[in-house]
Amino acid sequence: MPSPLPPHCQRLLAVGRAVLERLPDADIRAAFVFGSTTWGDADAASDIDLMLLLDRPEDFRAVTRVRVAEVLGSGLGGAPRFADIDRVSAARFAALSGRGAWAQRIVNSVILRDADGFFAGLRARATKAYRDPMAMAARFAERRQVADGHRTGVWQALQSGDAPLAALHARLAVEDAGRGLVEAHGGRVSTTHFVDSVERSLSELGEEELLPEFGWALGLGGPPEALLPVPGAFAGRVAVDRVPGGVARALEAYVSLAEGLRAWMAEPQVAAGMSGEDRAWAEFTYGEETYDEIAHKVEAFLGLGRVGPLQYYLDGLLLVPARLNLSKVFALRATGTAKALSAVEFHAALAGEAALFRAWVEGLRLEDRGGAGLQPWRADAVVGRLLGMGEVVLERAARGDGRASGDG
Helix, strand or coil: CCCCCCHHHHHHHHHHHHHHHHCCCCCEEEEEEECHHHHCCCCCCCCEEEEEEECCCCCCEEEEEEEHHHHHCCCCCCCCCEEEEEEEEHHHHHHHHHCCCCHHHHCCCEEEEECCCHHHHHHHHHHHHHHCHHHHHHHHHHHHHHHHHHHHHHHHHHHCCCHHHHHHHHHHHHHHHHHHHHHHCCCCCCCCCHHHHHHHHHHHCCCHHHHHHHHHHCCCCCCCCCEEECCHHHECCECCCEEEHHHHHHHHHHHHHHHHHHHHHCCHHHHHHCCHHHHHHHHHHCCHHHHHHHHHHHHHHHHCCCHHHHHHHHHHHHHHHHHHHHHHHHHHHHHCCCCCCCHHHHHHHHCCCHHHHHHHHHHCCCCCCCCCCCCHHHHHHHHHHHHHHHHHHHHHHHHCCCCCCCCC
């Protein structure tokens, strides 16, 4: 049985229930909370993640971000600032979850509404499949294969003299190896908590000495950087005027990419080539609520003294929503089809946009800044050790003397 949720997570869960009761959707077949609230690691930076399964056409999906105070009113002590609400057709959710999608949303979810046991049945099947030892070993093998591919990419890029590409490959290799270890150890992979999850796994496995090298490999090491002004788009949204240099550059990079996306989406031929869901995700990426949530997380992370996890969270904004949505524009303009590019493909495509490419490189620390950037020559050994530990965890679990259950 999962451990009881900490008091803060229980408060967030109560807020999630209250938000659900105020939503206008009349065709909810099931609703559940997922993410840090239900995994038990929510903190002051966390929001509420709510998923609604609706009786709508199979291709329906819409994601919105709402301010909790606007839904429930002010004066809610301990309430998160935002709730992210993912609406998807029940049929689409059933089909995708049956193929393994959204597994980490499902396994530790808390059901708020389930009219006919629809979601409970899906969750039971998805959880069994997710925690199957053979399935866990297969997922780890996939992570290892991808990580090893990026390790090869590091040395190929270095041989060709492309230091930023080598740094990108190194970072992606460390991420996949770290995710493989966390999943094997029964934890959750998320942008907000990835650094903490890897550190927790290393500590519980008695491998704390790898923590500094893990930070260096992700470009989170080095001496503290000088404070820089908060970029203009976030001025007034963030309570402080100056932030660590790496944070400032990542924020500036996000603004550059998001506003570039906004400008291209305003072109009729681009908007016409995107699906309704693609257009919605693009608007979500540069929406005012998203900017406000990023500002809130910056404040919260800095208030908690979690500069490294904050930097990684901002890196994730560049590598996931900004890259996914902007890459569809690049692909549409180049091939006539809007499709997401991998991070490495996007890096190459972005090189044709000098200002955006410079922001991307600086925001992700793909060039060494006096020891503060990603250092590919330090990453390979870290990747090897993370993968080795993941294999040991899985072997122990197979023998029945280790933890790899997904209970987190």
